[in-house]
Amino acid sequence: MKSNKPRNRIALNPLLRKGGVHVRAKSGERFATKQKMLKAAREWKGSRDFLRFLQWCP
Known part of the structure; x- marks a missing residue:
């Protein structure tokens, strides 16, 4: 008759089963x-500065 292998007690630790x-x-x-x-915010400010520059150009 075949005997069972001993179980790894570390692998059965409940703390090791809390993964997800x-x-x-x-x-x-x-x-x-x-x-x-x-x-x-940087992109918005950059576009606002460009529009302000266009207002001052003749």
Whole structure:
């Protein structure tokens, strides 16, 4: 009769089962959102400066 292999007790640890889907950290999401906002502000300000320059040209 075939004997069973001993179980790996480390692999059965309940703390090792709490893994899940890998998602971006919340701090990374906040940083990316802030960078998008700053980029949009720079682009908006740049377009406003160009329009102001056109008003002063004869």
